[in-house]
Structures are given as C-alpha cells and as structure tokens.
Amino acid sequence: MHKKCFFRDAFLPVAMVLLATFPAYANNADISNASRENDRLQREQQLQLNNDLNNAARSTRPPATYDVPEPQIQHGKGDGCRQIDHVVLENAHNISEQVQGELVHPYEGRCLGVDDIQSLLADLTKYYIEHGYTTTRAYIPEQDLTTGTLRVSIVQGTVQNLKLEDGDKDSINVTGAFPLVEGQAFNIRDFEQGLDQVNRLASNHATMDVQPGDKAGDSVVVIKNEPEAPWHVNIANDDYGQRSTGRYQTALTGSYDNALGLNDSFSYTHRQSTPLSEHNKNSVSNNIFFSVPVGYFTFSAGYSNSAYQSQIVTPGNAILELAGDSQNVFVKGDYMAWRNQANKLDLSATMTQKNTNSYADNQLLEVSSRTLTVIDLMADLTMVLDGGATLDINGGVSEGVPFWGALQDAPDLDTTSPRAQFTKLVFGSSYNRPFEVADEKFSIATQLSAQYALNVLYGSEQMSIGGPYSVRGFYNTSVANDHGYYTHTDLSNMQTLWSYEGQDVTARPYLGFDTGYVNGRVSGTPSGSMVGTAVGVGLKYSAVDMDLFTAKSLVRPGTADEGLTSFFRLSLSF
Incomplete structure (x- = not known):
C-alpha cells in the first residue's frame, strides 16, 4: 500500500505537468505559424494598398516645357x-x-x-x-x-501680371500654382513648375502664352485652360489577390479635383475580394489621399485601413481561423529643389504611423500586433535623355522613431530581435526608352527596387518578392526579409488594331523578365533568389483598359514549381 501511494503521489503530478506542457508546445508552434502567416498576408495587402496609393498620386502627364529658340549671332559689316x-x-x-x-x-x-x-x-x-x-x-x-x-x-525680364483664361470657370488657383511671381524676374522654370502642379489634376489641360507688357522687358503671362469635369471614377477587377484572402478583387476609385479651390486633389479607393472568393478567405481595404500644391512645394496626407480573414491548417490538422487589420496614416511634404528644361530633383519627407493587429481564433497575437512610426527622407532625380528616354533615380533612408504612439524598443534588446526603432536604406530606379524597328514602335521599360537594413526588421518593413507586383511567375510563393531587391522589365510593341467611332483600339503585346533576391541579418531566416518571365498583352479602347499575362518561374528559392500562372486586370474609367 505504501508503495502504491508513493507511486501515485510522485508520478501523477509529473504526468500532469507533462500533459499540460504538451498542448502549450503545440500552441506555441501554432502561434508562431499563425504570426508568420499574418505577417505575410499583411505585407501582401500593403503591396496592394501601396499600388492603389501610387496610382492615386501619379500624374501621367509629361512635364511642362516651353521651347525657347537659341540666340542667333548676327554678323556685322566691316573688318575693324x-x-x-x-x-x-x-x-x-x-x-x-x-x-x-x-x-x-x-x-x-x-x-x-x-x-x-x-x-x-x-x-x-x-x-x-x-x-x-x-x-x-x-x-x-x-x-x-x-x-x-x-x-x-x-x-531683366519681369512678370508684369498673370492672367487666367478658362471661360470664367475658376478651374485654377493662379496664386497657389504661381505664388509671388508678379513683379519679379521672369523665370520660365517657375511657370513650368506651376503648369506641372495644375496639370497633375486630370481635369486640367493648361498651357501658357507670354505676351509683351507695357515696358521693355515686361511680360504678361496668360494661363489658358479648357477644364473637363472635376470628378473621375475608375472601376477595376483583377485576380492579383492572394488565394488565402480572396484572389479575385474589385476596386472602385473616385477622385475630385480642386474641391477647395486650392488646386487640390482628393481620391478614395475601396477594394475588396469578390463573391467568387472562397468562404472565410476575404479581404477589404480603403484608401484616402489628399494633396495641395503651393509653387515648388506639395503637401499631401492619406489614410488607409485594411482587414482580412483566412485559415491555416496546423501540423496537427487543426484549422486555425486567422484575421488581421491595419490602419496607416501619413503626412508628406515634397519640394522641387531643382529643375531645368529636361531634368528635375525632388526632395520629400514622409511620416507614417502603421498600426497592425493579428488574430488567431479570435485571440490577439501580440507578437505580430504593433504600432510603428516611420520617417522617410527621399531624393528623386528625373532625367529626359536622348531619343525620348527617361531615367528616374531615387534613394533615401527610412527611420523608425519612438513617437506618435509607436512601440518602443527595450534598452536590452538583443541584435537578433526585430526593432521598432530601425534604420534602412532604400533605392529605386526606372528607365523607359521608345525605339523603332522596321517602322514598328517598341519600348523597353525596367524598374529596380531595393533596400538594405541596418537592423532586424518587423515583417511590415521587410522586402518581399514573388507575385505580380514584383517577380512574376509566382503566386503561392513569396519570400521576405531585411535586405533585398527586385527588377521588373518589359519589352513591348504598340499596335493600332482598328478604329471604332473615332477611337483607336490599341494592343501592347509584351515580354517580361523579372529577378529578385532577399536575405536577412539573422542566419537561418528565409532567403533566396527568384527569376520569372512573362508574356502578355495590354488592350485599350477609349475608357476601357485590359491586361492579360501568363508567367513562369525560372529560378526558385527551394520551392515547388507552380507551373504557368495567369493574371488579368480589367478597368473602366469615366
């Protein structure tokens, strides 16, 4: 009896500890998997948000230029x-x-x-x-x-006064676009900059005319504009989404120009997975962007939020319900520091608050939920080269800072742990050159995006490769880490197929070739190279745009070959 009691008293507590510990280890492994998957899903959603934001902020108009004839030498008479x-x-x-x-x-x-x-x-x-x-x-x-x-x-040439001719529609705030120019030295760069600011609004088509003033050297500058409707709408559908959060996506973008009479621009984009997506695998996002120019300065602000639902299967074949949401707020200032007739240098400073929350089975995952505040300081040089080529080079630094509600790093944080107060260097470039072969119009376009981190980064700040926004040929596979780059290159041919009711139907068949590589500051973390190729065609008729492409991976980071991956995008603008 004594031996049995001893066995019961000594063994059962140990067994209970072991039994209690085993689920904890399993839960820890599940939580780790869930955190990694949530980080990946939030990165992919952020890529879509960034793409929507870039589309909202981008102007497709070429920079304004004003051709001035070269001074001619007048030959005199006589040899004295x-x-x-x-x-x-x-x-x-x-x-x-x-x-x-x-x-x-x-x-x-x-x-x-x-x-x-x-x-x-x-x-x-x-x-x-x-x-x-x-x-x-x-x-x-x-x-x-x-x-x-x-x-x-x-x-010295001076600006006597400035006039607006737009049919009394008040489509342009002349003072905001061309501040403090009246009575000052006439510099064509001031007016090229102002025209760029005005024409970044899709409703404007402004030009300028310089007329003689009352005195020698004086000029009257007339800004002419034939404005269109200030509002624009774009509806797009694509399958660029993740299978785990809804592959098929629909986006609605609405914009309004000059709502405050400040040459301002406002846009709102709503994106969500469509009913074609699977149950419990969906996503939604909203993006608001607002900007106001003042001469050589542009001030902008934005807000975005996103949410998703997904599932993963644990090693024990249990299903974990994943969910996440994020909110980003940013303010930005741009300054056109230098420009001539063909080139310009832009400096910018951006402060962004990034708040993310991740859940597994409705439980908050603190390890992948955080608030970061990031300051980006960037320089962007745009050049127009011979033959109509354009080259854009940008670079700068991103710094995680401990204010505006940001997570603060512990003073004794080891070097292998991710940092909220981090530093990373970023670099990018793009090159586009049109050319002709046998009277056929071609163009080659390539872009590079790269970063190098001086600290271990949280998932939201890492470089991610794999997918239609970076390296084509991959859909279910992506790799992210602290350092990395990707290149995106297209060789395209522009064709006019036919005309219908005065509008050309154009096709742009293209070949694509992409590369990418990531690695980290901590050994054993995900790394590897990706290379993919694509063949596709862009079609355009009036307000309808369509893009279709099929891609194939050539080099993979130790993952399975996904075979051919195909994507489409269809949009309607009005």
Whole structure:
C-alpha cells in the first residue's frame, strides 16, 4: 500500500505537468505559424494598398516645357576692331560675380570686332535662357570704346501680371500654382513648375502664352485652360489577390479635383475580394489621399485601413481561423529643389504611423500586433535623355522613431530581435526608352527596387518578392526579409488594331523578365533568389483598359514549381 501511494503521489503530478506542457508546445508552434502567416498576408495587402496609393498620386502627364529658340549671332559689316581690356555687365543681378567673370573673360584683353561683340551678347543671352530667364536680354548702349572698356547693359525680364483664361470657370488657383511671381524676374522654370502642379489634376489641360507688357522687358503671362469635369471614377477587377484572402478583387476609385479651390486633389479607393472568393478567405481595404500644391512645394496626407480573414491548417490538422487589420496614416511634404528644361530633383519627407493587429481564433497575437512610426527622407532625380528616354533615380533612408504612439524598443534588446526603432536604406530606379524597328514602335521599360537594413526588421518593413507586383511567375510563393531587391522589365510593341467611332483600339503585346533576391541579418531566416518571365498583352479602347499575362518561374528559392500562372486586370474609367 505504501508503495502504491508513493507511486501515485510522485508520478501523477509529473504526468500532469507533462500533459499540460504538451498542448502549450503545440500552441506555441501554432502561434508562431499563425504570426508568420499574418505577417505575410499583411505585407501582401500593403503591396496592394501601396499600388492603389501610387496610382492615386501619379500624374501621367509629361512635364511642362516651353521651347525657347537659341540666340542667333548676327554678323556685322566691316573688318575693324577695338581693343577691349575690360567688359562690364550692368544690372546683371541674376549672375554672380564669378560667373560674370567666366562669361566675359574670353572677350577681354583683345581687339573685338562687330562679330565678336555679337558673339558676347549671344553667350550672355544663352546663359540667361539656360537658367530660365528667357525674357532677359543683353544689349550694347551708346558709349565711347576708346577707353578700352565695353559696357553691356542687361534688361531683366519681369512678370508684369498673370492672367487666367478658362471661360470664367475658376478651374485654377493662379496664386497657389504661381505664388509671388508678379513683379519679379521672369523665370520660365517657375511657370513650368506651376503648369506641372495644375496639370497633375486630370481635369486640367493648361498651357501658357507670354505676351509683351507695357515696358521693355515686361511680360504678361496668360494661363489658358479648357477644364473637363472635376470628378473621375475608375472601376477595376483583377485576380492579383492572394488565394488565402480572396484572389479575385474589385476596386472602385473616385477622385475630385480642386474641391477647395486650392488646386487640390482628393481620391478614395475601396477594394475588396469578390463573391467568387472562397468562404472565410476575404479581404477589404480603403484608401484616402489628399494633396495641395503651393509653387515648388506639395503637401499631401492619406489614410488607409485594411482587414482580412483566412485559415491555416496546423501540423496537427487543426484549422486555425486567422484575421488581421491595419490602419496607416501619413503626412508628406515634397519640394522641387531643382529643375531645368529636361531634368528635375525632388526632395520629400514622409511620416507614417502603421498600426497592425493579428488574430488567431479570435485571440490577439501580440507578437505580430504593433504600432510603428516611420520617417522617410527621399531624393528623386528625373532625367529626359536622348531619343525620348527617361531615367528616374531615387534613394533615401527610412527611420523608425519612438513617437506618435509607436512601440518602443527595450534598452536590452538583443541584435537578433526585430526593432521598432530601425534604420534602412532604400533605392529605386526606372528607365523607359521608345525605339523603332522596321517602322514598328517598341519600348523597353525596367524598374529596380531595393533596400538594405541596418537592423532586424518587423515583417511590415521587410522586402518581399514573388507575385505580380514584383517577380512574376509566382503566386503561392513569396519570400521576405531585411535586405533585398527586385527588377521588373518589359519589352513591348504598340499596335493600332482598328478604329471604332473615332477611337483607336490599341494592343501592347509584351515580354517580361523579372529577378529578385532577399536575405536577412539573422542566419537561418528565409532567403533566396527568384527569376520569372512573362508574356502578355495590354488592350485599350477609349475608357476601357485590359491586361492579360501568363508567367513562369525560372529560378526558385527551394520551392515547388507552380507551373504557368495567369493574371488579368480589367478597368473602366469615366
């Protein structure tokens, strides 16, 4: 009896501990799987949100340019010349003394003829034109050249006043687009910038006309516009969604131009999985974007939210119901720091609050639920190259900061744990070049997106590859980690199939080739390369756009070959 009691008293507590511990280990494994899956689903939803936001903020209009003829050298008569030791520029307020010296030095200390003086005037005028002062002129006043000094008078072009001609529709806030220009030196860059700001609204088609003012050098600038309806609607359907949250997606975007009379833009996008998606596998998102330009500055703000439902099967064949939601708020300021007739440099600062919540069987998963605040500082250089090619290069830094409700890192956090206060470097570029072969119109377009993290990142900040937004040829497979890049390249041919009721039906068959790679700061975390190829066609008629493509993976990160993956997108704009 004593032995039995000892066995019962000693063994049963241990057995109870073991039995209680086993489900805990199983739950921990399930929670880990659920957290990883929730991170992946939220990343994919964020990619869709970013794509919707970029479409809302993007202007498809080419930058405004105003062609100014090159100054012509007027050849004089006679072979006589005068010894000129010094050239003095009068009223050259927009040229530094150093540049003045560089411009006049070739004409000092030698005998100048009429052609030489005309060449000097052409050089000065060319300098002003290249720097945007297209109505500023140089001329030679009456003077005595026997002194050895040549005086060149600069007549600075000024803006006498600014007028709007739009049929009294008040479609443009002239003061906001062209602030503080009246009475100032005429610089064509100010007006190219203002036209870009005005024409980023789809309802505007503004141009400018420069007319002579009341005095020499004065100009009256007339902004002409034939505005369309201020509202626009786009309805789109695609199968870019995830199978686990609803592959088939429908998006509705509405926008309104100049609602506040500030050249402002407002847009709202609602996206959700369609009824074709499976039960308990659905998603929904909303995106609001608003921007106001003021000359060389653009201020914007936005809010987005998203939610999803999904399921995973645990190693023990149990079904876990997953759910998640996120809310993002951002404010952004852009400054056009420099531009000439073909190129421009934009600087921007963005602060974003990112709040995410993840659930498994209606229980909050704290390990994958957090609030981050991120500041992005970026520079973006856009260049127009020979042959009509365009090159865009951008780069900057993303910094996680401990305010605006953000999670704060513990002071003793080890180097293998993700950081809320992180630093990552980001880089991107895009190149587009049209060309012709045997009278056929082609274009090649490629883009690169890359990042390098100085700390271990949470899932929302990682680089993800695999899918129609990055490396085509993958649908069920994606890899994400701290560092990475992907490239997206298309070679396309533009064809006009036929015309119907005055509108062309166009086709754009294309071949695509994508690459990508990710790895992490912690060994043993997901990494690998992806390469995929695609063949597709874009069709357009009036307000209808369609894109169809089939893709195939060529290099996989140790995952199964998914075979051919096909996608479509159909949109209607009005």
